[in-house]
Structures are given as structure tokens and as C-alpha cells.
Amino acid sequence: MLDDFGFDKLLDDDGLVARLLGKTRSGRNRKLLYGPDLPVLLLVGGPGTGKGRLLRCVRGDFGRHVPVARLDCALTGFREEAGQHPRSRSERTEALREIALQLGAWQGDGGGIPVPRLYAGLAAVAAGDRGGTVADVVDEVRRHDDLLPPGHFWRGVLNRAVRGYLGALAGLVTHAMAVPLINGVLDELLARTSREGEAALQECYGEYPGAGGHAKLGLHSLAAHFQQDREARETAENFLFRALREDVEAAYRSVRGRLSRVGRPALLLDHADNALGRRLLGPVLEDRENGHHDRLVIFATARRDDGGRFLYRAGDTDDTGPAAGRKPLDWHPAEGGLPSWTRPPGGGSGLASPSRGVVLVRMPLLTREQQKHGTARFQSPRPQAGNASRLRVEQGVHRLSGGRPLFVARLAEATAAARLPEDGSDWALLESPLRTGDEAETRPVADVLLEELVGCQLPEELPAEHRAHWLDLLSHLSAAHDAECAEALMRERQKDREERLSAYRIAELLRDSGWPHCPRHFIGDLGLRHLLMRRLYRLRPGGEAWREDHRLLRDRYGGAAEDAPDDLFGTAGAHRMHHHLAFADADTVTDYLERTFPAHGGRADTRSMREWCEELLAIAEAPLIGGPDDRRDRALGAVELPGDARRRRIDRLLHAVRLCEDRTRAVDDAVGGTLRKILERIGDESSHGAEVLTRVAGDWSDRVAGRQPLRPCACTRHIG
Incomplete structure (x- = not known):
């Protein structure tokens, strides 16, 4: 599939990306969207929605015309680099170095973007290491030389400074402590920098907290803060990112920049809802809220539909009163137009929510036509006889x-x-085989999808001791409906573990991973649930893990009275029968439905026919995995069954409804056609239920004809 598939309204010549960057994919100029106060564009969508793919498109296509840097905040390389010299490096400084190197490597109009302000700050931090030898500190300072492009004015200025202070400090290399180095480095740096360079550093680091307009004091304080506790170090790191953005601004405001640079540069932060991404985005949002504007267009990705909890503070979710307007602008590309964002009035006090500076861009899901087109791209031309198979594939993919x-x-x-x-x-x-990468062997596509959607995107807050069996836990939870069901499974499946995860915590982790919620299914995404159910069935030979989980849940409701209320199934008896149907024979379920049928003179007269029908739907939603499938024959009356006429009709109805509610296949026209007849015949058995069953028969028949679920829920609403 093409990388840009489904992104037409985002990437076209008048789309959001072109208007933000001022350039089209072909290099033509476009009028810039928004003024100097820019929002952060947060691309939100769960796993598999194309967030990283969109960033690749922006870098590959637009990166030929404007400077673009891309960073994956989920990679561990920055943390590992920082761990080699933790006193003078951090995960964020390593990330800032990488951004600066990518911007400096730009070879388009205007050339690379120099970063002297960032260089000076990182050099001061390296020189401020009080625990290393002079030789080590000098090596750390020189490590940042690659941030200055060869032949550039700033490189000449700062290289002269470097040579000067290295010569001046050559006699100190035998000393154990590097305390004198920070003063020597800053003195030489400022003494050998030209007036233009000194003014730039003065303007930048003179604004550091407590600097009072003096660059040397600001750099000295920054280096000292970096050596202190977490809060002080965060202040220093935040300012280093501001210094980098000021370098970008200077490259565009200079005489050469005004003549040669068009549009805006971009920073692409993938997995920005991880810790590193949050620490990078936080100071940008705070600076822009306080009036420190810059032209760097930031596209960041987040899996949660609200963009991530770091955007909010207590009380920020109110829609009325003083907190009104704090929710970020929510834009769907499918709606057309462009997001008309302006910063809400107020703010700037340090207490304003960071969400005020964000536009949530909902990652577009593929329409039915786009799905057909995408599927057809992989299909080879076929004779007419192959059309039915192609249609079958398209329906299943949808x-x-x-x-x-x-x-x-x-x-x-x-x-x-x-x-x-x-x-x-x-x-x-x-089960279809898929070849991945250059491997000659193939794997079932379900296994590949689970690895890509879940295995490679573990929740950030998932404890390390649970990472190895995260997929096992989710597989068991595919059998659960509400959190109580799920908690019963988790207690059983983790009873031998010292460290356990509750179902309620797992629900939070799933939401943080971007998976949707369905009130009637613990795993709220239909496709993911089917992947996990398939895996659960294969955890033990013969589907025993599947059956054992459903037996456990069946027995959990066995202790309650049959007509005890149940929020999802109506009664505890119906809930028990659902799990019984999922792993065992249907005869017991038919007996239950006949026993509770509201016929005249029976115990169930107190129950309404409508409630009985709702219970039937809830029971019949039980999936069928493995084993023989006689549902169609029983629905059409082709199987001889014991019992009277009413029992046989109820059995036919159960299997007809179960087939109509099976979301793994197209609705069988023969079964759908007989559904209404069965309901009307069963209505003859009830002196007061015929009217209700007639209305139900009409409603269900219309839904079957429209290929709609009989009992719609959040995870099946797309089917039709």
C-alpha cells in the first residue's frame, strides 16, 4: 500500500501540511496558515491508524523543500547515550543534539540551520561537570563540535574560542576535578566571540532565570542547574530547547535567511506520548503560552484520543466557568476545510493548561471505498469466477x-x-500466510498483526515483570465483557504470581495505548478481539484455554439466582448461558430459553417478551471458534431435535440469531429470510407476546436486510 494512502486531505496542495509549511509536495509556495503563534499539531489515533506513516510522508515529500527533523521518542538510544555520561548528558540533550544535527544537514535553499546558541549551552553543561577529569570534560565539550557546520561564521568564531580555552587549560589536565573549567570555557567563549555572536548569546542566555541580562551568568547558572536535582535540571533542559528554537528563528530572520528561506521548518515527534516526547512538548507549549513564539511546526503523535493526560491539569476538563476553552481544538480531516485555531483568551499566568496550544488532528480511518481500493491493489486480475472470492475478502477486511x-x-x-x-x-x-520483510518463511497474518499492533507497542507504564506475558493476559480477557468478568479471569490467571495486574489497571493501560472502549466488551475493538480470541484458542491444545475461561465465567454466575439482575445480559442466568454457549453444546441454552419464555401460565409471566428477546440477543452473541458448525442446519430446521414444537422453534431461533450476530461472516440470506417466520410462529405460543414479537420480527428483519448487527454496540457500528 502506498505510504500516503488515505491522507489526501492532509497532504494535497491546499491541505493542512502544505499550508502549515508553506510548501506543497512539489515545492510550490503556499500561503502560511496561522500567524507567529503556532499550535502543536497532535496526530491522535490508536495503533495501526497511520501516525508514523504520515510522519514519513511529511519528511520524505516535504523534507525536500523545507528543513525537517524526525525523532522517534520511543527509541532507547538517547537514554543509552545519556547513561554513558549522566553528569553532562540527559535523554533530552541527546534528543536535542539529534534534532540539531538533522536541521544542520539540510541541503536545500538557505543551507543547514546553524545552532550556536544550543552549542554554547551544551558546551557549558559539559564544562560544568564537577565529577570528571579535565580530559574527560574537554572531550565532552569537543563532542559538540559537529553541531557547527563547516565554513560557517559561527563555527569559525567558536572554534577559535575552543582552541583558546583548550590551550589555556592544557596545564590542568592532570588535575582530578574540573571545577575551574566552566569559568575558563565561558570566559574564552565570550572573549573570542564576535560582537554579533556575543549579542546573540547575550539575548538568549541573558533571559535565563536569575541571569539579569548577562550571558555568562545565564550559561553558568544553566550548567549548575544541570548538575542539581530533577526540577533544576528540567529548567536547564527546557531552556536548551528554547535556545535551539531561537537558533531556528535566527536562521530565518537573518539577511541571508530572509532572501533564501521560504516556508517553515518542521519537527516530527513520533510516539510523543512517551516520557521523552512529553518532556520535549511541555516546554514548547509553556513557552508559546507565555509569548515566546517560534516558527517551528511541530507534528507529534499520541495514541490516546484526548491527546494524553500530560495536556491536562485538575479541573481542565470543565466546559463551563473559568476552565472553559481549555480543551484543545479537535479537527477531523474528513470534515474538510482547515482547523481555524486561535489561542483562547487569558492564560500566560503559568497556570494555564498546555492543551490550549494544541490542535488534535484525528487520524482518518479508511472509508469503505478506500478499503476496497486498498484491497484491490494487492489482488491480481481474475476471471469472473474469482469475483465472489474477492468480494468475500473485501467484506472480511471491512x-x-x-x-x-x-x-x-x-x-x-x-x-x-x-x-x-x-x-x-x-x-x-x-490464517492467511504473510511474508514479512525478506524472510522466505510465512506467518499467519493474525500473528503479524498482533505483533505489530500490540507486541511492538507495549504501554509505557506496563511494569517490566508483566511485559513478557502481556499478550497472554489480553488473550484471556478477550472472553470477558465487563470489568467484573475481567477481574475474575485475572485473579485466576495470575494466582501464582507475586506481582499482579488488576483488570481495572489493564483497562487504563489499554486506553493509554489508544484502544477504544466498548461498554459491552472488555476488549473494545472488534478486530483486536478476534486476533486475541484466536490466540486464546491456540494457547492450549484443542482450545482448552478458551473453554476453561468460559467455564470459569459460567460458574461465576452459577451461584446467583437465575433471575438476578445483570447490567449487560439482563439476568445472571442469561450471562451464564452466554458463556455456556461459547464452549459447550446449545441444548442447555435452548432449555433455558424455553423455560424462561413468557408463555401464558408459566413462571416467566412476570417478565416481558421484550426482555426475553434482549436476553436471547445477548446469549446468541457468543462466538464460535473451532469444532463442528451445525448452526445453519439447525436454524433452517434440517436437524431432528427432541422436544415439542415450541422447543424446536426456539432452538431454530437461537441458531438463526447466532448466525446473524456472528460478525465473522456475511449474513446468510436463507437464515435471514427465515428469522421473521420463526419469530411470528413463536408468537403464537404466547397469549400476550404476539404483538411484541411481530414488532421485533420487523425490526430484526430490517437490520438483517441492511447487514446491520441485531444488537449494535460501539465495536460493530462500522459494519453494514
């Missing part, structure tokens, strides 16, 4: 993916040569 681009791409690629029967199940699609 049901499972929910428009999630990665899901669509992987399924389409894996099923490119598939020949699926028209009445086949989506479980067969998940």
Missing part, C-alpha cells in the same frame, strides 16, 4: 479492520492470492 489502515494493508496483502468460499468465515482470513 468487518475486521474497522478502517484501521494497518489492518487493511496486512489483510489485503495476505489474502492477495486467497480463494475463499462465499460462505467462509473471517477466521480463515486471519
Whole structure:
């Protein structure tokens, strides 16, 4: 699939990216969107929605015309580099170095962006290390020489300063402590810098807290703060990022910059909801809130639909009163137009929410037509006889993916040569082999998707002791509906572990990972739930893990009275029957439905027919994995069953509804056609339920005809 697939409204010539950067993908100029006060563009969407892919498009296409730096905040390399010299490096300084190196390597109009202010700050930090030898400190200072482009004015100025203080301090290399170095470095740096350079450093570091307009004092304080506790070091790191952004501003404001640079530069932060990304975005949002504007366009990615908890403070979610207007602007590309953002009035007091400076850009899910187009790209031309199989694949991709681009791409690629029967199940699609990378061997596409969507994107706050079995826990939870069900499973599955995760904490971790919530399913994404159910069935031979989990949940509700209230299923009995149907025979479920049917003279007269129908739907949603499938034959009355006519009709109804509610296959027209007839015939068995069943029959028949779920919920609303 093309990298830019589905991003038309974001990447076209009048789209959001072109208007923010002032350049199109082909290099034509565009009128800039917004003034000097820019928001941070936060690309939000769960796993597989294309956030990283969009950043690659921006860097690959627009990076030819404007300077672009891209950083993956989930990588551990910056932390590892910082760990080699923790007194003079941090994860953020290493990230800032990388950003500066990428901007300095720009070879387009105007050339690379020099970063003398950042260089001076990092040199001061390196020279301020009080625990290293002079030789070590000097090596750390010289490490930053690559931040100055060869032949540039600033490189000549600062290299002269470097040579000067290295010569002056050559006699100190045998000393153990580097305390004198910071003074020597700063004295030589400022003494040998030209008036222009000194003014630039004075303007920048003279604003450091407590500097009083003096660059040397500001640099000295910055280096000292870096050696102190977390809060003081954060102040220094925040200012270093401001220094880098001031370098970018200077490159555009200079005489050469005004003549040669067009548009705006960009910083792309992937996985910006991780700790490093939050620490980079925080000071930018605070600076811009306080009037320190810069022209760096920042695109950052976050998995949570609200952008991440770091955007908010207590009380920030109110829509009325003093907190009104603190929620970020929420923009959907599918709605057309461009987000008309302006900073809300007020703020600037240090207490304003950072969310005021953010535009949430919802990652677009693929439409039904886009899904068809994407699937067709992988399909080879076929004779007419292959059209049914292609249609079957398209329907399965639509049901499972929910428009999630990665899901669509992987399924389409894996099923490119598939020949699926028209009445086949989506479980067969998940078994389709997929070749990954240059490997000669293939793997089931379901395994690849689980690795990419879950295994490679573990929640940041997931404790280390649970990382190895995170997928196992989620697989068991695919059998659960609400948090109480899930907690019962977790207690059983973790009873031998010293450290445990509650279902409630897992729900938080799933939300932080960007997975949607469904009130009726603990795993709230249909495609992910099917991937996990398939994995659960294969955890132990013969699907025993699957059956054991459903037996556990069935027995959990066995101790309650059959008609005890249940929020999701109506009664505890219906909840128990759902799990029984998922792992065992259907006869017991049919007996339950016949026993509770509101027929005249029976115990169930006190219950309404509508409630009985709702229970039937909840029970019949039980998935079928593995084993023989006789649902169609039983729904059509092709199987001889014991019992009277009413019991046989209820059994037919149960299996017809179960097939109609099976979200892994297209609705069977024969089954859908007989559903109304069965309901109307069953209505004859109830003296007061015929009217209700007639209305239910009409409603369900309309839903079947429209390929809609009989019992819609948040994770199936896309099907139709």
C-alpha cells in the first residue's frame, strides 16, 4: 500500500501540511496558515491508524523543500547515550543534539540551520561537570563540535574560542576535578566571540532565570542547574530547547535567511506520548503560552484520543466557568476545510493548561471505498469466477479492520492470492500466510498483526515483570465483557504470581495505548478481539484455554439466582448461558430459553417478551471458534431435535440469531429470510407476546436486510 494512502486531505496542495509549511509536495509556495503563534499539531489515533506513516510522508515529500527533523521518542538510544555520561548528558540533550544535527544537514535553499546558541549551552553543561577529569570534560565539550557546520561564521568564531580555552587549560589536565573549567570555557567563549555572536548569546542566555541580562551568568547558572536535582535540571533542559528554537528563528530572520528561506521548518515527534516526547512538548507549549513564539511546526503523535493526560491539569476538563476553552481544538480531516485555531483568551499566568496550544488532528480511518481500493491493489486480475472470492475478502477486511489502515494493508496483502468460499468465515482470513520483510518463511497474518499492533507497542507504564506475558493476559480477557468478568479471569490467571495486574489497571493501560472502549466488551475493538480470541484458542491444545475461561465465567454466575439482575445480559442466568454457549453444546441454552419464555401460565409471566428477546440477543452473541458448525442446519430446521414444537422453534431461533450476530461472516440470506417466520410462529405460543414479537420480527428483519448487527454496540457500528 502506498505510504500516503488515505491522507489526501492532509497532504494535497491546499491541505493542512502544505499550508502549515508553506510548501506543497512539489515545492510550490503556499500561503502560511496561522500567524507567529503556532499550535502543536497532535496526530491522535490508536495503533495501526497511520501516525508514523504520515510522519514519513511529511519528511520524505516535504523534507525536500523545507528543513525537517524526525525523532522517534520511543527509541532507547538517547537514554543509552545519556547513561554513558549522566553528569553532562540527559535523554533530552541527546534528543536535542539529534534534532540539531538533522536541521544542520539540510541541503536545500538557505543551507543547514546553524545552532550556536544550543552549542554554547551544551558546551557549558559539559564544562560544568564537577565529577570528571579535565580530559574527560574537554572531550565532552569537543563532542559538540559537529553541531557547527563547516565554513560557517559561527563555527569559525567558536572554534577559535575552543582552541583558546583548550590551550589555556592544557596545564590542568592532570588535575582530578574540573571545577575551574566552566569559568575558563565561558570566559574564552565570550572573549573570542564576535560582537554579533556575543549579542546573540547575550539575548538568549541573558533571559535565563536569575541571569539579569548577562550571558555568562545565564550559561553558568544553566550548567549548575544541570548538575542539581530533577526540577533544576528540567529548567536547564527546557531552556536548551528554547535556545535551539531561537537558533531556528535566527536562521530565518537573518539577511541571508530572509532572501533564501521560504516556508517553515518542521519537527516530527513520533510516539510523543512517551516520557521523552512529553518532556520535549511541555516546554514548547509553556513557552508559546507565555509569548515566546517560534516558527517551528511541530507534528507529534499520541495514541490516546484526548491527546494524553500530560495536556491536562485538575479541573481542565470543565466546559463551563473559568476552565472553559481549555480543551484543545479537535479537527477531523474528513470534515474538510482547515482547523481555524486561535489561542483562547487569558492564560500566560503559568497556570494555564498546555492543551490550549494544541490542535488534535484525528487520524482518518479508511472509508469503505478506500478499503476496497486498498484491497484491490494487492489482488491480481481474475476471471469472473474469482469475483465472489474477492468480494468475500473485501467484506472480511471491512468487518475486521474497522478502517484501521494497518489492518487493511496486512489483510489485503495476505489474502492477495486467497480463494475463499462465499460462505467462509473471517477466521480463515486471519490464517492467511504473510511474508514479512525478506524472510522466505510465512506467518499467519493474525500473528503479524498482533505483533505489530500490540507486541511492538507495549504501554509505557506496563511494569517490566508483566511485559513478557502481556499478550497472554489480553488473550484471556478477550472472553470477558465487563470489568467484573475481567477481574475474575485475572485473579485466576495470575494466582501464582507475586506481582499482579488488576483488570481495572489493564483497562487504563489499554486506553493509554489508544484502544477504544466498548461498554459491552472488555476488549473494545472488534478486530483486536478476534486476533486475541484466536490466540486464546491456540494457547492450549484443542482450545482448552478458551473453554476453561468460559467455564470459569459460567460458574461465576452459577451461584446467583437465575433471575438476578445483570447490567449487560439482563439476568445472571442469561450471562451464564452466554458463556455456556461459547464452549459447550446449545441444548442447555435452548432449555433455558424455553423455560424462561413468557408463555401464558408459566413462571416467566412476570417478565416481558421484550426482555426475553434482549436476553436471547445477548446469549446468541457468543462466538464460535473451532469444532463442528451445525448452526445453519439447525436454524433452517434440517436437524431432528427432541422436544415439542415450541422447543424446536426456539432452538431454530437461537441458531438463526447466532448466525446473524456472528460478525465473522456475511449474513446468510436463507437464515435471514427465515428469522421473521420463526419469530411470528413463536408468537403464537404466547397469549400476550404476539404483538411484541411481530414488532421485533420487523425490526430484526430490517437490520438483517441492511447487514446491520441485531444488537449494535460501539465495536460493530462500522459494519453494514
